[in-house]
Amino acid sequence: MNRARQAAVLLLGMASGIAAMPASAADCPGNPGALGTSRTLVVDPREHTRIGTMQYGETLPLQDHEVVLTFDDGPLPPHSTQILDILAAQCVKATFFIIGRMARGFPEGVRKVRDAGHSIGTHSQNHPLSMNRMPIERARQEIDDGIAATKAALGDGGGLSPFFRIPGLLRAEAVEDYLASQGIQTWSADFPADDWRHVSSARVYDLAMKRLEAKGKGILLLHDIQARTVQALPRILHDLKARGYRIVHVVSATPELSKTPTEPQQWQLHPISENVATSHWPKIPSFVFASTETLPAPAAPDWYDGRLLSLPQSLERPRRLARGTVPLPQQAPWPRLMAFQAANAVSTLPVPGEDIFEIQEKSAAPTQQAAILSAHHAESARAPVGNEADAIAKLIAIQASASRRMIPGSHRIAEPGLKRVPLTARQRLSASRAGLMPRERSSVR
Numbered sequence: 001m002n003r004a005r006q007a008a009v010l011l012l013g014m015a016s017g018i019a020a021m022p023a024s025a026a027d028c029p030g031n032p033g034a035l036g037t038s039r040t041l042v043v044d045p046r047e048h049t050r051i052g053t054m055q056y057g058e059t060l061p062l063q064d065h066e067v068v069l070t071f072d073d074g075p076l077p078p079h080s081t082q083i084l085d086i087l088a089a090q091c092v093k094a095t096f097f098i099i100g101r102m103a104r105g106f107p108e109g110v111r112k113v114r115d116a117g118h119s120i121g122t123h124s125q126n127h128p129l130s131m132n133r134m135p136i137e138r139a140r141q142e143i144d145d146g147i148a149a150t151k152a153a154l155g156d157g158g159g160l161s162p163f164f165r166i167p168g169l170l171r172a173e174a175v176e177d178y179l180a181s182q183g184i185q186t187w188s189a190d191f192p193a194d195d196w197r198h199v200s201s202a203r204v205y206d207l208a209m210k211r212l213e214a215k216g217k218g219i220l221l222l223h224d225i226q227a228r229t230v231q232a233l234p235r236i237l238h239d240l241k242a243r244g245y246r247i248v249h250v251v252s253a254t255p256e257l258s259k260t261p262t263e264p265q266q267w268q269l270h271p272i273s274e275n276v277a278t279s280h281w282p283k284i285p286s287f288v289f290a291s292t293e294t295l296p297a298p299a300a301p302d303w304y305d306g307r308l309l310s311l312p313q314s315l316e317r318p319r320r321l322a323r324g325t326v327p328l329p330q331q332a333p334w335p336r337l338m339a340f341q342a343a344n345a346v347s348t349l350p351v352p353g354e355d356i357f358e359i360q361e362k363s364a365a366p367t368q369q370a371a372i373l374s375a376h377h378a379e380s381a382r383a384p385v386g387n388e389a390d391a392i393a394k395l396i397a398i399q400a401s402a403s404r405r406m407i408p409g410s411h412r413i414a415e416p417g418l419k420r421v422p423l424t425a426r427q428r429l430s431a432s433r434a435g436l437m438p439r440e441r442s443s444v445r
């Protein structure tokens with residue numbers, strides 16, 4: 001569908017007060033069974049300046065089973081082009097967050113995104129993984145340069161939306177305030193699929209679907225520069241269709257295109273039921289722990305773009321603990337974004353290449369396991385004797401905490417004040433039964 005027709009359909013949809021349907025499955029040439037794009041959502045970035053429940057209290061006003069696809073870090077051939085082809089085959093519209101430096105390197109790639117009818121936001125000039133701590137002047141420069149480079153790639157044709165995603169999701173109030181002052185909406189996400197990590201495409205598919213099913217709707221964060229994403233996307237789109245999900249295309253309001261009418265509570269991911277009388281909407285959404293799908297304990301670390309991202313509402317936070325354990329204390333889920341600098345992390349992009357945003361993964365080393373278990377012992381030595389269940393719960397908490405502090409490829413950050421003390425045979429057995437310690441490695445110092 002060309003842009004003029006798309007705009008006409010949008011206007012028609014707005015005028016009639018119903019959702020526009022720019023590319024429904026029935027309207028997908030050559031693919032009557034396509035997923036399609038069920039509607040276009042027109043947002044006013046000035047009214048909702050920060051979205052995405054991974055970090056903010058608001059997200060897009062989606063209905064149940066509605067999904068917004070986003071792709072970061074491009075364009076980079078051939079993967080970005082392949083992503084566009086896959087989306088086109090399904091008549092799916094998405095939002096792309098362009099890196100300025102990539103736009104300079106592959107300006108035709110940006111135009112391809114625009115010409116395919118997708119929304120285009122920006123993602124800084126150099127993808128620095130330090131916008132949460134760099135001087136605001138530098139952050140502004142990164143934002144402005146990225147926009148300028150993307151605009152230059154687009155030429156006179158326009159097509160840039162006032163949407164921005166902070167590299168590594170390393171948010172800072174000052175950065176968000178600057179973006180808001182420019183009428184730019186800061187996009188976090190509702191769930192990632194970890195496609196920047198060294199995982200298989202099957203894992204990307206699994207995480208995308210599991211996390212979507214856990215929340216029921218939302219903004220999915222993907223990367224169009226990754227081969228594994230190219231491999232996973234057809235299956236993701238196929239199963240979205242099979243499971244009754246619908247794609248929503250998000251565009252920004254303009255003087256000619258008014259915003260989609262919404263109610264404030266629609267911007268909350270899981271608002272209180274309308275059957276419950278309340279005088280106000282909760283500031284902190286309560287969906288996090290209630291809606292998280294059960295996954296094996298303990299929590300896996302959440303990495304993002306070479307930096308450690310400790311997500312409070314970690315989608316992998318265990319819901320069901322081992323029998324006999326006590327639940328971990330629940331913390332207010334938002335905002336709680338903690339970042340730790342990797343020892344060898346680069347602050348800017350190297351020469352563009354498909355591996356630039358990939359992270360080397362290493363499983364927890366035996367020394368880490370030992371340190372964790374020893375730390376557990378140091379803890380449990382102060383705990384009431386004989387309460388093994390409580391000790392195991394603490395062990396889970398400590399291990400999850402230590403995992404979140406672990407930088408890929410580095411050693412565990414030392415925990416001051418914790419001594420290594422040998423475990424008793426009984427404690428080793430308990431830990432082993434709880435799945436926290438390999439049975440064959442019971443001689444932890």
Ligand SMILES: [Zn+2]
Pocket residue numbers: 072073123127167168305
């Ligand atoms: Zn990125």
